[in-house]
Amino acid sequence: MSRLVFKRLSSTVTIKSTPSKAHHHQPIPSSSFPSGYLLTGLHAGVKKKAGVLDVGIILSTSERPTSAAACFTRNAFKAAPVVISEQILGENVGRARAVVVNSGCANAVTGAQGIEDAWAMAKETDVLLPANSSASSYTTSQTLVMSTGVIGQNLPISKILSAIRSQRDGNSQTLGSDFDAWERAAKAFMTTDTFPKLRARKFNINGVEYRMAGMDKGAGMIHPDMGPPALGPLHATLLGCIMTDAAISPRSLQRALTYAVERSFNSISVDGDMSTNDTILLLANGAAAEKNGIKQEEIDEETDKEAFEVFKKELTDFTIDLAKLVVRDGEGATKFVTVTVKGAPTYEDAHRIASRISTSALVKTALYGEDANWGRVLAATGSVPLSSPLHPNKVSVTFVPSDGTTALPVLVNGEPEKVDEERASEILALEDFEILVDLGGEGAEAAQYWTCDFSYEYVRINGDYRS
Amino acid sequence: MSRLVFKRLSSTVTIKSTPSKAHHHQPIPSSSFPSGYLLTGLHAGVKKKAGVLDVGIILSTSERPTSAAACFTRNAFKAAPVVISEQILGENVGRARAVVVNSGCANAVTGAQGIEDAWAMAKETDVLLPANSSASSYTTSQTLVMSTGVIGQNLPISKILSAIRSQRDGNSQTLGSDFDAWERAAKAFMTTDTFPKLRARKFNINGVEYRMAGMDKGAGMIHPDMGPPALGPLHATLLGCIMTDAAISPRSLQRALTYAVERSFNSISVDGDMSTNDTILLLANGAAAEKNGIKQEEIDEETDKEAFEVFKKELTDFTIDLAKLVVRDGEGATKFVTVTVKGAPTYEDAHRIASRISTSALVKTALYGEDANWGRVLAATGSVPLSSPLHPNKVSVTFVPSDGTTALPVLVNGEPEKVDEERASEILALEDFEILVDLGGEGAEAAQYWTCDFSYEYVRINGDYRS
Missing domain, CATH: 3.10.20.340 (ArgJ beta chain, C-terminal domain)
Incomplete structure (x- = not known):
């Protein structure tokens, strides 16, 4: 760790340089990622610097309905993407099969325009989803939305919609399922983060191997206090998204996530400030069973308590890993x-x-x-x-x-x-x-x-x- | 405001120098201070630097019993001076006529030795009090104790006791009642404060002029939450001491102080950290009446509500002035x-x-x-x-x-x-x-x-x- 010393009036200040954290991001074998997901990261122009990724897209391509769970900030000033994602999850009774995220602008305290923009992002992403038998499970948009960045500014929405629309066309499409695709999506989450936060793990339930992978971002305004949807006020800009190819009922998925978040993301602090945008999403698309040709029922706490407990434990450990990465990369952190x-x-x-x-x-x-x-x-x-x-x-x-x-x-x-x-x-x-x-x-x-x-x-x- | 700029790896950091705050400390005419108090500030050697004041003594010389009220930190780890001051106030049923303070060492988390040292400071100061008719009002020590500084180290008690003892001898005595004496006492409170915090004001009740003066210190670990004695857990290192020559009953004095502290010292924050030592003391010695030859009863909320309300309002405004000085001089504060x-x-x-x-x-x-x-x-x-x-x-x-x-x-x-x-x-x-x-x-x-x-x-x- 290098040090710079300079004289400050009568006192000497030693500034320690922040140690490089790049080694916390490492390649992950593509085979470690859960089946049935396509991802990408794009440069839409929310961030000015050319080529910097600022829009991420995650699609579940599973034929089975995808369960979705979420924990949102308890802040009274919920950002537009939080408001509409909560509404979408409610109307679809715990189902969603896409996520769209932008960094650089939080779309928070942006009034009616902000809500309209968040809906536009969701609907533009819906168009990218494969038309398959699972589509009938949704009564509204199938896409959950996340934004992070400055509060009180409107999104450059046409730039974002163009970027999403670019994925309709085979020629410009960059959606994929390999490490590169997951990494690009993780990069699109970043604000003051110094490295993309991406992790994957495998686990077994009843002899079947499942996979789980996820990404998150943090850096500042990190002191989350998140609860399940519509459970009252919440807080921080922490965004995270976890995907698994296990099949879990929406109700049990939410219960497992609420438990895990309390012991992971709600147990970290960078600066004690709770954000208007904090969101952790969890998708479970059942694609592992599909791939293995198993006609598996969704795991549910009531019908298979043991399987549920294994999943909850794996999820909790995984969310702790992801949460620690946020602290590791806290703004200005050296410890x-x-x-x-x-x-x-x-x-x-x-x-x-x-x-x-x-x-x-x-x-x-x-x-x-x-x-x-x-x-x-x-x-x-x-x-x-x-x-x-x-x-x-x-x-x-x-x-x-x-x-x-x-x-x-x-x-x-x-x-x-x-x-x-x-x-x-x-x-x-x-x-x-x-x-x-x-x-x-x-x-x-x-x-x-x-x-x-x-x-x-x-x-x-x-x-x-x-x- | 001058700025210093230096290169820090790839980024340039601009360090604003903290503006001088010296102008917030100004001479006060000696006639503005309340009657019947003697004060001094001494260098005992708690702080290493030669001549820096680190022990302050405040004595009430009034013939009348002096009422005393206090608000102490709600921190569970109450420092020894807090513990014994609370005990003394309780045993004397709201009477005390001296205060001794040291800066440089908080005498906190110092076990049985810390308690013994705090008692020794109180008893050594008792000896300096004039033997007069009010002495019979006290069943234990007549001195309240305050300490501020580093936690977990024992006081250099013999140095402190020597310094207090020096005031027994006319030749080395520096106790006085003019601005210089009040200023020396205020300086003895200072830790990372950049100026002594001393204020005085006059007020009228029922046609009689009274005076009030006080000093405080803060700088860091400032986010007080103080309550009256023995009302449960409390917090910050904020020390303050206010003296008036009005005559108020102990019960009403405590009630006025509790109200004032909530709206002043409990409404400031430097860093959000609550200390083990926070203490605000208030002495009312009735010397104004004595000086004017008035045989005045102590003001009490029950018998003269109007007079009490005037006093409470004056005290609240005064504590707000003192509290603001602490924020003004917060560690590193430029705003x-x-x-x-x-x-x-x-x-x-x-x-x-x-x-x-x-x-x-x-x-x-x-x-x-x-x-x-x-x-x-x-x-x-x-x-x-x-x-x-x-x-x-x-x-x-x-x-x-x-x-x-x-x-x-x-x-x-x-x-x-x-x-x-x-x-x-x-x-x-x-x-x-x-x-x-x-x-x-x-x-x-x-x-x-x-x-x-x-x-x-x-x-x-x-x-x-x-x-």
């Missing part, structure tokens, strides 16, 4: 820190404390400064109202390195340890480490959060975002 | 921003939204960048759960300059205005301005918050605090 709170009376108490530590500006600047300032961790912990009182003299704080070397207790049962500052510096100098807070209570509940540090680079990016 | 939320269903709803806007890292970095990014204001507004739903199409946002020129509406009834960017830049370039959010609801409740921006300087100060 990736896991905050674990245990010994809490309830999961919610543990989650609230982990969230508070993860969003504390003082903790995050100390992480940037590689300062083992556990006092700030403790002050954040103590500021959270809990369901039952915390006992200060039972609380322990430990810094756990990611390299497998010995952990460093800094507070044990409320008493500060004599901290080996050299050892503390070694751990804090790592890119990855864990802050473990044990409340020492009788409760055995625990929660984890993933956060990054607060750097000069964060201020630079966000002090001058629109220009 | 002083008033956030007003109106048209809310309840005061609590308005206060919650104002707080959320005031703590948003994205709003605060945009303020630093002088970017009229109202989208971030809106996203913060929408992320707060309210007692009744917010109607996005009724919400308006206006930037109001402090120089009396025309305000700039950026959102009117949920529709973005065509913003004159040049005019926006003019307003955002001011040091002081207001963000006005009108929820447009049927409720007429309003709340104000005062906040500052998030700068490179904030990251510098807090990325490297302990060293």
Whole structure:
């Protein structure tokens, strides 16, 4: 990690350069992606720079009806794409077989024009879908819409519609199912992200192999609190889209996603700000069964609890992987820190404390400064109202390195340890480490959060975002 | 405001130097201070630098019993001085006539030794109090204690006790009642503050002139949420001490302070972090009546509601003045921003939204960048759960300059205005301005918050605090 030093009036400021994160994006064998999806990423011109991808399209080509689930921001100012996607999912009773996304403009706080533009994106994408037997499952548009970027500006809609329309024509069509196609779609999600976030995994249920792949984007305005559709107010600009070739009933798909999102995307923070656009979508098209010639019923929690639990577990692990990538690439982040709170009376108490530590500006600047300032961790912990009182003299704080070397207790049962500052510096100098807070209570509940540090680079990016 | 520009890898970062705030500290005529108080500030050596004041002493010399009220942090990890001050106030049933403060070390998370040290500071200060007829009002120590600085380190207690003891001896005594003495005490409160925060005001009740003066300190870990003693958990390192020569009953004094603190110190934010040490003390020694030869009863809400209301109003205005100074001098702050939320269903709803806007890292970095990014204001507004739903199409946002020129509406009834960017830049370039959010609801409740921006300087100060 290189450092630049400059004199600032009477004080010297050291700016650490953000380490390159490019190695977190690696090729994935095309055979690892789920069957029955076509994708692409296009340059429509929402972003000015030539060639930069800003519109992504994902189509399910399965003959079976595709189940769809979503978690949307709880922000009261829901962006137009959130409003219409929620409506489409509702009218189709949990079915959708396409996703269209644009980056560069959030289509948020854009009034009636914004709603019209979001519908136009959905309908233009519908035209690209293969006419097959599944089409009868939809009463309205079959496409869910996502947008991310600046708030309060209208989309350059004709540019976006032209880009989508280009995919009708065999000559200009770039839709595909290989790594290149998935990667292009992932790139179209990016705003201040420094690398595309794309992952894939395989899993087995009842002897059948399924696949799951997904992409997300984050970087700033990241402190999601998302719930299932129409379950009240929500928040952040986090966008994610996960596709699987398993067959799951819409109801069970939503239940699995809601559970997974709480433990993944709702447990990360870059800057504590909740967006108007946060959306996580999940499509399940059943194409694996189709490919294998199996006449499989959709998995449902009520009829096959065991299969459902396997799916839920796989999905949760996968969403945690995707969520961590967002923190890893947080705006200006130089650290990736896991905050674990245990010994809490309830999961919610543990989650609230982990969230508070993860969003504390003082903790995050100390992480940037590689300062083992556990006092700030403790002050954040103590500021959270809990369901039952915390006992200060039972609380322990430990810094756990990611390299497998010995952990460093800094507070044990409320008493500060004599901290080996050299050892503390070694751990804090790592890119990855864990802050473990044990409340020492009788409760055995625990929660984890993933956060990054607060750097000069964060201020630079966000002090001058629109220009 | 000067700017320094330097190349940072491929990007250029402009660092604005923090404007000097020295002009916010001005001499106050000695005749403006309340009667019956002696003060000093000493260098004990808690802070290493020679001559820097780090211990302050405030004594009430009134013959009448002195009433005392306090609001303490709600943090679960209350520092030792908070614990013992709460105990002393309880045992003396709202009486105390001295305050001792040290800066440089918070005496927080310091176990049994910390409690012992805090008691030692109180008892050493008791010895300095004049033996007079009021002494019989106290069953325990007559001194309240405050500490601020690093968490988790023990006080250099013998140095502090020596410094206090120096005031027993006429030759080394520096206690006084003029501006110089008040200023020295105010300086002893400072940590990363760039100027001492001292204010005084006069007021009349029932034809008698009273005076009130006070000092506070803040800078970082400022997002107080304080309540009256023993009313449950609290939070921030904000310290403040207000002295008046009015005579008020302990019960009414506490009630007035609790009301005032909610609308002043609990309505400011520098960084959203709540401290283990936050304390606001208020002494009322009745010396004005004594000086004027009036045999006045203590003012009490039950027996003289009108007089009480006048006092409460004066105190609230005064605490708002003191609280604003803390924001003005927030760590790295280059802006002083008033956030007003109106048209809310309840005061609590308005206060919650104002707080959320005031703590948003994205709003605060945009303020630093002088970017009229109202989208971030809106996203913060929408992320707060309210007692009744917010109607996005009724919400308006206006930037109001402090120089009396025309305000700039950026959102009117949920529709973005065509913003004159040049005019926006003019307003955002001011040091002081207001963000006005009108929820447009049927409720007429309003709340104000005062906040500052998030700068490179904030990251510098807090990325490297302990060293």
